[in-house]
Amino acid sequence: MKIIRNTGLLFFICMQTSFLWHRVNAVNISDLQKEIIKNNDTLYVVNFWATWCAPCVKELPSFKAVYTRYASNKVKMIYVSLNSMQELAKVEKFAEDNSLKPEVLLLNENNPNSWINKIDSGWSGTIPATGIYRNGKKIYFQEGDFTEDKLNNLIQAKLNKP
Amino acid sequence: MKKIAILSAAILLMASFVKTGYNVGDKAIDFKLKNVDGKMVSMADYKNAKGFIVTFTCNHCPFAKAYEDRIIALNAKYASLGYPVIAINPNDPKQVDEDSYTNMQKRAKDKNYTFPYLIDETQDIARSFGAAHTPHVYVLQKFGSEYLVKYIGAIDDNSNDPSAAKEKYVEDAVNDLLAGKSVRLPATKAIGCSIKWKS
Numbered sequence: 001m002k003i004i005r006n007t008g009l010l011f012f013i014c015m016q017t018s019f020l021w022h023r024v025n026a027v028n029i030s031d032l033q034k035e036i037i038k039n040n041d042t043l044y045v046v047n048f049w050a051t052w053c054a055p056c057v058k059e060l061p062s063f064k065a066v067y068t069r070y071a072s073n074k075v076k077m078i079y080v081s082l083n084s085m086q087e088l089a090k091v092e093k094f095a096e097d098n099s100l101k102p103e104v105l106l107l108n109e110n111n112p113n114s115w116i117n118k119i120d121s122g123w124s125g126t127i128p129a130t131g132i133y134r135n136g137k138k139i140y141f142q143e144g145d146f147t148e149d150k151l152n153n154l155i156q157a158k159l160n161k162p
Numbered sequence: 163m164k165k166i167a168i169l170s171a172a173i174l175l176m177a178s179f180v181k182t183g184y185n186v187g188d189k190a191i192d193f194k195l196k197n198v199d200g201k202m203v204s205m206a207d208y209k210n211a212k213g214f215i216v217t218f219t220c221n222h223c224p225f226a227k228a229y230e231d232r233i234i235a236l237n238a239k240y241a242s243l244g245y246p247v248i249a250i251n252p253n254d255p256k257q258v259d260e261d262s263y264t265n266m267q268k269r270a271k272d273k274n275y276t277f278p279y280l281i282d283e284t285q286d287i288a289r290s291f292g293a294a295h296t297p298h299v300y301v302l303q304k305f306g307s308e309y310l311v312k313y314i315g316a317i318d319d320n321s322n323d324p325s326a327a328k329e330k331y332v333e334d335a336v337n338d339l340l341a342g343k344s345v346r347l348p349a350t351k352a353i354g355c356s357i358k359w360k361s
Binding site for chain 2: 052054123
């Protein structure tokens, strides 16, 4: 009886954890492109980052703040982690601890030389880097970090000019 | 005379705003940077070299760490063939203490670096080359006193797992140069840690 009760409790805890657990999907470059190149007027703000990248981690609060501000608008943040597949659990924990919303992906591609140019031909591969997409088109790309003000002004400008 | 001085100052100022950095085919400048043993190192010191594997790297970056053994292996394989590795740390240690000169000395000693590990204190060399992240490799070929850029980019196509790397870009480039051929893939891109520029 005790065993059954404990198992039940364990099951309950597991359910809770999986419910709360911040799911991070691993995707390849074509999956990622399908996620961001869509025929609708939502602004897809795609931030390339990694848990090991100090300037990336430093700018994340700016993205969160801007997302909160524009949550009722057609703005979707997609945080694309460039951590390795072996670090998926670490990325999930980080995403959960830092409440990264609404979507965190892990780009599971080994050879950056094969996909960096598909995101932006001017990108050296340094992170952080951020692209903005709408109606299936890339309308902005930046290599380097954002301040909250700069990101806010940019999103505002893009929303004002559909 | 004064006018010329103002004009040349203006030109210099304008030039400093233009995006710097080498493309494949450009001539690279020589440098004189301090090694972990306290001595200054220049490419001109290497009388018998055919070229160089100039590698911008550092202590702290996970990608640089992942590639450290491969950088050591590149020097072991190619120094005797005339293409030694010269490693340069361009990061501002005020931003990352792990990349300080003392920590560079420690790292080079712990890992028995067989190549110079130079500190680019002014960051001028990283800027001249156009290095953006660590690790970032420039394969140069020597022609008399000139150094031509023959390859820019990543070491290979798999930062996580050296044994799974299918394309070894730097090795391919040096092999091509040693065989008297043009480099099959002269530029590649890689993810890396941004260089910590002085603010």
